[in-house]
Amino acid sequence: MAEDRNVPAWVEEAWDKALEKTIRNTERIGSGFPHASVEGKYDLAEPNWWMAGFWPGMLWLLYAESCDERLKTVAEQCEERLDGVLDEYTRLDHDIGFMWTLTSLASWKLLGNEVSRKRALKAANFLAARFNLAGRYIRAWNPWSENDQNAGFAIIDCSMNTPLLYWASEASGDPRYRHIAEAHMDTVVQHFVRADGSVYHIVDFDPWTGERRGGIGGQGFAAESAWSRGTAWALYGLTLSYHHTGKQAYLDAAKRVAHFFIANLPEDSVPHWDFRLPPEIVKYRDSSAGAIAASGLLLLAEKVGPLEDHLYRGPAERILESLYRNYGAWDNAEEEGLVTHGTSHYPEGRNIDVPLIYGDYYFVEGLARLKGTRTIFWE
Numbered sequence: 001m002a003e004d005r006n007v008p009a010w011v012e013e014a015w016d017k018a019l020e021k022t023i024r025n026t027e028r029i030g031s032g033f034p035h036a037s038v039e040g041k042y043d044l045a046e047p048n049w050w051m052a053g054f055w056p057g058m059l060w061l062l063y064a065e066s067c068d069e070r071l072k073t074v075a076e077q078c079e080e081r082l083d084g085v086l087d088e089y090t091r092l093d094h095d096i097g098f099m100w101t102l103t104s105l106a107s108w109k110l111l112g113n114e115v116s117r118k119r120a121l122k123a124a125n126f127l128a129a130r131f132n133l134a135g136r137y138i139r140a141w142n143p144w145s146e147n148d149q150n151a152g153f154a155i156i157d158c159s160m161n162t163p164l165l166y167w168a169s170e171a172s173g174d175p176r177y178r179h180i181a182e183a184h185m186d187t188v189v190q191h192f193v194r195a196d197g198s199v200y201h202i203v204d205f206d207p208w209t210g211e212r213r214g215g216i217g218g219q220g221f222a223a224e225s226a227w228s229r230g231t232a233w234a235l236y237g238l239t240l241s242y243h244h245t246g247k248q249a250y251l252d253a254a255k256r257v258a259h260f261f262i263a264n265l266p267e268d269s270v271p272h273w274d275f276r277l278p279p280e281i282v283k284y285r286d287s288s289a290g291a292i293a294a295s296g297l298l299l300l301a302e303k304v305g306p307l308e309d310h311l312y313r314g315p316a317e318r319i320l321e322s323l324y325r326n327y328g329a330w331d332n333a334e335e336e337g338l339v340t341h342g343t344s345h346y347p348e349g350r351n352i353d354v355p356l357i358y359g360d361y362y363f364v365e366g367l368a369r370l371k372g373t374r375t376i377f378w379e
């Protein structure tokens with residue numbers, strides 16, 4: 001699957017180490033759904049959790065190059081386990097795109113499995129059904145408790161879910177999915193991306209009238225701060241929307257967000273969990289934000305002309321190389337995570353300064369891009 005190109009030695013080294021460690025991890029994790037590595041072992045979440053696609057997605061990326069059957073077998077088992085979640089649809093939030101792009105859509109793209117194609121289309125239907133016509137946004141979450149009023153919440157993370165909708169329009173010949181994806185991303189450009197390229201995590205709309213009520217801090221430090229993983233979701237999601245639609249507004253917004261992200265990186269190129277923290281708050285890193293942004297920046301570099309591509313490719317390579325050299329747990333057999341120092345949810349005190357499965361996934365995806373792999377599941 002890889003193109004013939006000059007791949008830096010460190011990329012091949014990192015790839016081999018990621019492959020070796022992941023094959024070892026399949027023995028304990030199997031078709032579980034890892035999230036954060038606590039004291040060296042990945043905790044295994046319920047299959048309805050948003051991150052259920054990242055482990056099988058990473059297995060598929062590594063399988064595409066290595067053709068190691070052990071990876072394929074486990075990835076297929078994970079996909080089958082998700083059927084229960086798809087059937088019992090009441091537990092599905094907007095994260096449907098994260099979950100089925102990296103499982104069923106990956107399997108369809110790599111192996112042409114018809115059952116997987118149908119699962120991905122079914123998932124796209126559930127995602128499309130979350131669209132709020134008045135506010136032109138995809139609703140983020142279902143109510144978590146009886147009196148929860150979150151019908152008006154849309155979140156920046158959902159920018160990464162729209163590729164499932166673009167694909168569904170192509171696969172079915174029905175433009176409705178794409179209309180919804182574009183309407184949501186237009187809302188992102190209008191209501192989430194600030195003039196300086198930073199973004200809101202959550203925006204609350206009146207679900208009946210569609211009126212914007214305000215921004216909410218969510219996983220960032222505060223409403224007006226700049227959560228780094230949210231910034232990375234915006235950067236990558238906007239670039240993917242440009243890839244799928246060719247709309248200039250998405251490219252312009254993606255560049256604005258990319259410039260903000262790059263300008264705020266610390267010396268080792270791996271972001272803190274929020275770019276706007278008061279001095280008394282500990283500046284933990286979020287390596288996952290770095291990995292997500294790096295893969296997005298590599299796509300952005302492909303989309304702009306030859307005068308600009310170095311602006312995005314250079315920082316992407318620096319982030320990935322720093323993650324490999326300074327954050328990788330390659331020689332630590334007691335640590336299942338590939339990339340250390342991720343922060344999942346600082347405001348709720350959850351999983352701070354630990355390996356996260358999405359950090360591992362996007363690190364491997366970034367390497368796959370540097371190796372010239374053409375099958376990137378969001379595209």
Ligand code: GLY
Nearest residue numbers: 050157219229344
């Ligand atoms: N809410 C998904 C994330 O933690 O990025």
